Amino acid sequence: MLWALVLLPLFGAALTWLVPDNxxxxxxxxxxxxxxxxxxxxxxAEAPAASPGGWILLDALGKLVLAGNSxxxxxxxxxxxxxxAYRLKRPNRVLCASLLVCLxxxxxxxxxxxxxxxxxxxxxxxxxxxxLIYFNHNARSIEATWKYLLICSVGIAIALLGLFFLAYSTIxxxxxxxxxxxxLIANAAALHPGWRHAAFIFLLVGFGSKMGLAxxxxxxxxxxxxxxxxxxxxxxxGLVNCALLALLRVYQIAVASTEGALFQEVLLVxxxxxxxxxxxxxxxxxxxxxxxxxxxxxxxxxxxxxxxxGKGALFAGLLHMINNSLTKGVLFLSCGNIHRAYNSKSxxxxxxxxxxxPWSGALFMAAFLAITGSPPFAPFVSEFLIVSSAFGxxxxxxxxxxxxxxxxxxIGMASTVLPVVLGEVPKDLERTRYRDAFPTVFPPLIxxxxxxxxxxxxxxxLRVLLHDAAALLGGEA
Amino acid sequence: MNSLADQLLVLCLLINFAVLGTSRLxxxxxxxxxxxxxxxxxxxxxxPFSWHLAFIVVSIILVKGALIPTLIIRAIxxxxxxxxxSPFIGYIPSLVLGALFTSLAFIFAAKLPLAPEHxxxxxxxxxxxxxxxxxxxLMGRRKAIxxxxxxxxxxxxxxxxxxxxxxxxxxxxxxGALLDLLVGIFVMxxxxxxxxxxxxxxxxxxxxxxxxx
Numbered sequence: 001m002l003w004a005l006v007l008l009p010l011f012g013a014a015l016t017w018l019v020p021d022n023x024x025x026x027x028x029x030x031x032x033x034x035x036x037x038x039x040x041x042x043x044x045a046e047a048p049a050a051s052p053g054g055w056i057l058l059d060a061l062g063k064l065v066l067a068g069n070s071x072x073x074x075x076x077x078x079x080x081x082x083x084x085a086y087r088l089k090r091p092n093r094v095l096c097a098s099l100l101v102c103l104x105x106x107x108x109x110x111x112x113x114x115x116x117x118x119x120x121x122x123x124x125x126x127x128x129x130x131x132l133i134y135f136n137h138n139a140r141s142i143e144a145t146w147k148y149l150l151i152c153s154v155g156i157a158i159a160l161l162g163l164f165f166l167a168y169s170t171i172x173x174x175x176x177x178x179x180x181x182x183x184l185i186a187n188a189a190a191l192h193p194g195w196r197h198a199a200f201i202f203l204l205v206g207f208g209s210k211m212g213l214a215x216x217x218x219x220x221x222x223x224x225x226x227x228x229x230x231x232x233x234x235x236x237x238g239l240v241n242c243a244l245l246a247l248l249r250v251y252q253i254a255v256a257s258t259e260g261a262l263f264q265e266v267l268l269v270x271x272x273x274x275x276x277x278x279x280x281x282x283x284x285x286x287x288x289x290x291x292x293x294x295x296x297x298x299x300x301x302x303x304x305x306x307x308x309x310g311k312g313a314l315f316a317g318l319l320h321m322i323n324n325s326l327t328k329g330v331l332f333l334s335c336g337n338i339h340r341a342y343n344s345k346s347x348x349x350x351x352x353x354x355x356x357x358p359w360s361g362a363l364f365m366a367a368f369l370a371i372t373g374s375p376p377f378a379p380f381v382s383e384f385l386i387v388s389s390a391f392g393x394x395x396x397x398x399x400x401x402x403x404x405x406x407x408x409x410x411i412g413m414a415s416t417v418l419p420v421v422l423g424e425v426p427k428d429l430e431r432t433r434y435r436d437a438f439p440t441v442f443p444p445l446i447x448x449x450x451x452x453x454x455x456x457x458x459x460x461x462l463r464v465l466l467h468d469a470a471a472l473l474g475g476e477a
Numbered sequence: 478m479n480s481l482a483d484q485l486l487v488l489c490l491l492i493n494f495a496v497l498g499t500s501r502l503x504x505x506x507x508x509x510x511x512x513x514x515x516x517x518x519x520x521x522x523x524x525p526f527s528w529h530l531a532f533i534v535v536s537i538i539l540v541k542g543a544l545i546p547t548l549i550i551r552a553i554x555x556x557x558x559x560x561x562x563s564p565f566i567g568y569i570p571s572l573v574l575g576a577l578f579t580s581l582a583f584i585f586a587a588k589l590p591l592a593p594e595h596x597x598x599x600x601x602x603x604x605x606x607x608x609x610x611x612x613x614x615l616m617g618r619r620k621a622i623x624x625x626x627x628x629x630x631x632x633x634x635x636x637x638x639x640x641x642x643x644x645x646x647x648x649x650x651x652x653g654a655l656l657d658l659l660v661g662i663f664v665m666x667x668x669x670x671x672x673x674x675x676x677x678x679x680x681x682x683x684x685x686x687x688x689x690x
Contacts, residue, residue, distance in 0.1 A: 116650030123657040130664050139675045143684040161635045172592045194590050222687040
């Protein structure tokens with residue numbers, strides 16, 4: 001049954017390849033993703049036993065990532081139908097097929113319990129994203145694709161070396177060689193310390209560059225800036241969580257070993273550095289899609305800080321992972337609409353979006369408030385829990401810096417978002433075909449609704465799932 | 478490990494220098510391909526026979542020795558380029574740095590806490606030196622194709638280290654990693670092709686439209 005999550009999108013991808021018509025092809029996406037979502041819900045309600053050999057298993061962490069990705073992908077695929085209708089001149093066969101292959105690889109990341117298999121799936125997500133970033137086929141998008149491909153490929157190659165080191169540490173420690181997660185966790189303390197240590201560093205650098213932790217984030221602004229809105233949503237909301245899950249697997253091994261505290265300290269510092277980078281580069285950003293990339297750097301930083309704090313912050317960090325991916329979905333999709341309506345993504349030309357595209361403008365504004373941690377939206381809850389956990393642990397420096405960066409980022413982001421949404425519509429504005437319409441507004445509206453609901457009420461099954469997942473990371477269940 | 482394997486590893490190290498020192502792209506591609514074939518042969522020399530091993534050996538030789546070079550050579554022909562001119566790091570400095578890295582790799586490997594059966598082998602220094610050379614090529618060259626070659630050298634270095642683990646790596650993981658590499662090179666080849674059409678050159682230093690204002 002778990003394999004259906006991987007095989008169904010592949011089947012869908014083959015189907016999109018066979019549909020000759022540019023308009024009808026897009027409909028395959030929502031059909032496949034709705035079935036995928038249904039299977040996901042069924043599997044989360046009752047997870048099947050591990051596959052023979054233990055390679056494939058859906059644990060609480062996997063469920064969380066799988067659920068988040070499946071919801072986000074479904075919304076993006078509904079949006080894709082409306083979006084691609086505006087872009088019928090551009091062939092979308094490669095886009096539709098790559099999106100579904102990517103869904104397949106993302107699902108495989110969530111269910112694999114063997115680090116080698118996890119690595120392969122993660123590398124596959126990197127590769128399928130390349131044609132998506134390149135959708136617009138212009139000079140800028142090639143540049144973004146090339147940087148993305150090169151940096152992420154090298155990053156993920158370094159992660160492979162880290163995995164080899166981990167496997168080698170079992171050889172030196174004279175254990176049975178294995179990259180199966182449960183075996184590694186059980187034997188973590190007995191692994192050879194030197195090789196284990198090197199492995200953690202390499203894995204952190206490798207997965208960190210895929211996640212976009214500063215200073216390994218340099219591909220992010222380019223890729224997020226040039227990719228179509230729905231691809232940006234998947235990059236910032238889906239792929240980030242996949243890379244994060246890989247890091248969480250390493251985290252599980254690290255906390256089971258003797259150097260969990262050191263690993264957490266490194267994560268804490270990396271997370272704060274990422275937030276600082278975001279705060280600096282977000283100020284006076286004149287391209288609102290690139291600004292979102294820095295917001296993504298900020299939020300992987302926040303999650304990493306939560307991982308570094310450990311204990312009660314783990315629950316909050318995992319909640320933030322979900323909140324971030326849903327809110328990023330709204331941001332990128334509404335941004336995509338505004339971009340279409342103005343044919344520009346520079347704050348020099350894009351002003352007064354609330355008048356030209358009232359729904360998208362309002363959604364962008366609301367999502368901006370949500371992502372910067374304003375109540376009553378969901379990210380406020382998770383960020384508040386992380387801060388209170390930091391102060392609760394007596395870590396005042398982290399808590400203080402965390403609040404400082406949040407404030408700086410709020411100011412920086414507001415200085416870009418407010419003129420875009422509220423300013424005066426430029427008089428000599430280029431005429432474009434895009435106006436807000438149901439197919440492109442409804443999907444982000446659903447996501448915004450979820451973000452609002454999660455802000456005031458976390459359903460019991462989700463709460464249980466988050467607690468189970470935090471317990472897997474060694475948090476207080 | 479036997480002396481033939483050691484000789485092949487020395488050959489791998491020499492190939493690094495060949496790639497570092499030449500401006501001719503086709504020659505670099507062939508050198509990396511030969512190194513790939515050596516990587517395929519090595520596991521056969523150091524591990525007892527099994528069907529798993531035979532499958533891996535054949536697929537490594539096929540992918541690294543034939544498929545990937547074909548893809549890259551085709552990209553070179555389409556982009557109509559032969560040589561790498563004026564790299565960021567010149568050929569002589571590259572060679573000197575390569576020599577430095579290689580000697581450092583030997584010193585470094587001697588200090589590593591290896592398993593007793595792996596001590597004194599050439600595998601670890603060869604892996605580290607190849608990895609570093611790949612990194613040097615990746616950072617030091619302008620042309621997109623040279624950067625792909627650097628990435629391949631890096632991957633070869635990582636594969637060399639994997640030699641110590643060949644019993645441990647399940648066949649599916651190795652095959653999957655190889656497939657990912659192949660698809661990666663395929664995608665890179667397509668992107669290179671588009672870069673050359675868009676910019677009439679595959680000089681990556683022209684890819685500079687995207688930056689912070």
